[in-house]
Amino acid sequence: MSAPRQLRQLDVRPLIAEGGEPFPKIMAAIQALQPGDTLALITPFMPSPLIEKLQGEGFEARPERRHDGAWETRFRRGDA
Template sequence: MPNDTTFDVRPLLRAGREPYAQLRALINALQPGDSLTVIAPFLPSPLIELCRSLGHEVSPTHRADGAWSTRITRLE
């Protein structure tokens, strides 16, 4: 059964911490069919490009609260 995880980076960014290492670990742990939804205060363009280069499906959505929700799904 596929997993669907959500990671909100906004608290880390507000605290002045860089979320890249945690994001990369979550992305690397995705199994085929798994999804990771990243909530960020901006469109995470470098993350989107990275995930697409890895062959993942990426669907960003601009939320009503101004944040971005980016769903990353491992296809293979």
């Protein structure tokens, strides 16, 4: 029996609002994903360059506009 898939959430809006750089925190969360896990990344804008980068590394990406105007992009490690 395989391990249950996990959905992790990371909201970087507060960090961006403070002028911080979210990329290291995002990449740490991405690297912590196990095969089949998903990261729901919440950002104030669509993270197009990040989507392209991670798709090139084998991740699936599904961006969606949220009702509050933010973007939620679900990144799934595709090697499960």
